[in-house]
Amino acid sequence: xxxxxxxxxxxxxxxxxxxxxxxxxxxxxxxxxxxxxxxxxxxxxxxxxxxxxxxxxxxxxxxxxxxxxxxxxxxxxxxxxxxxxxxxxxxxxxxxxxxxxxxxxxxxxxxxxxxxxxxxx
Amino acid sequence: xxxxxxxxxxxxxxxxxxxxxxxxxxxxxxxxxxxxxxxxxxxxxxxxxxxxxxxxxxxxxxxxxxxxxxxxxxxxxxxxxxxxxxxxxxxxxx
Numbered sequence: 001x002x003x004x005x006x007x008x009x010x011x012x013x014x015x016x017x018x019x020x021x022x023x024x025x026x027x028x029x030x031x032x033x034x035x036x037x038x039x040x041x042x043x044x045x046x047x048x049x050x051x052x053x054x055x056x057x058x059x060x061x062x063x064x065x066x067x068x069x070x071x072x073x074x075x076x077x078x079x080x081x082x083x084x085x086x087x088x089x090x091x092x093x094x095x096x097x098x099x100x101x102x103x104x105x106x107x108x109x110x111x112x113x114x115x116x117x118x119x120x121x
Numbered sequence: 122x123x124x125x126x127x128x129x130x131x132x133x134x135x136x137x138x139x140x141x142x143x144x145x146x147x148x149x150x151x152x153x154x155x156x157x158x159x160x161x162x163x164x165x166x167x168x169x170x171x172x173x174x175x176x177x178x179x180x181x182x183x184x185x186x187x188x189x190x191x192x193x194x195x196x197x198x199x200x201x202x203x204x205x206x207x208x209x210x211x212x213x214x215x
Contacts, residue, residue, distance in 0.1 A: 009174075010126045016167065017130035023160055024137030027144045033153050036144075040160045048163050051130070052185065055170040059179055070170075073185040077163070080193040084159060087200035092152035094204050 005061020012054030019047030032100035033092050041085030049074050124175070131171050138164050155199045162192035 026039025056070045099106065141164065144157040166188050173181040198208050 006123045010123055013130045013171070014126060017133035020134050020137045020164060020167065024140035027157060027160065028140050033150060033156070036153065037156050040156050044160045044163050048167050051167045051170055055174060055182075058174055059182075063179070065179055067179055067182050069182050069186050073166070073182075073189055076186065076189050076193075077166070080189070081159075081163065084193055084196040084200070085156070088152050088155050088159070088196055088203075091200040091203040092150065095152070097150045097152060 002062050005057055009054040009058035009061070012050045012057065016047040016049075016051030016054065019043045019050065023047065031102070033097050034089060034099060037085050037089045037092075041082055045077060045081040048077055052077070127171050127175055131168065131175075134164050134167050134171070138168075151203060155196060155203075159192055159196045162188060162195070166192075 020043075023040055023044040026043065027036050030036045030039055052070050052074045056067060056074075059065045059067050059070075093108065138161055141157045141161045145154050145161070148154045148157060166185050169181055169184050169188065173179060202208050
């Protein structure tokens, strides 16, 4: 029982470490802030959730200790990390950070122009 | 064997925190730095979880929830400051 739970926890922890490396490579290599935010908010969230799940499984299997705070931490990170990514990306758009040169359409800009035109008429 | 796997994961997370630190220092705009700091805070949660496995104690697991909440509040405050210029508004008709 203890060895099986250690193997499962090790698989989850290695997966989380790999996803954390993916986050770092995304933040270094991607061209503008919106793509970087995409990399950071998704893969970092999944990586940390899998590392915390591995921690929970390790303590539950090897010690018989059911730690509800780790489960609460998993749910909290799952709920809040995408929200903070959305808010900081919206703040970047509203303060006028440029998108990269390869982007070919900006739907939010055309929608805002249309809304402003409707409000003027 | 399990200890070695935990150490490998710690090394991976430390390398990714170095890369995020590079983005914090270099990042061309301020939201870039905020995103990188948020990801660093989230990686710090993973470091705490792995260290508590290495030390074989569950006394540090409250810190996980605490750091998650603090990273969220910090990022929200920064986003609001960047967008509106102030964090807590005193003017009610705004």
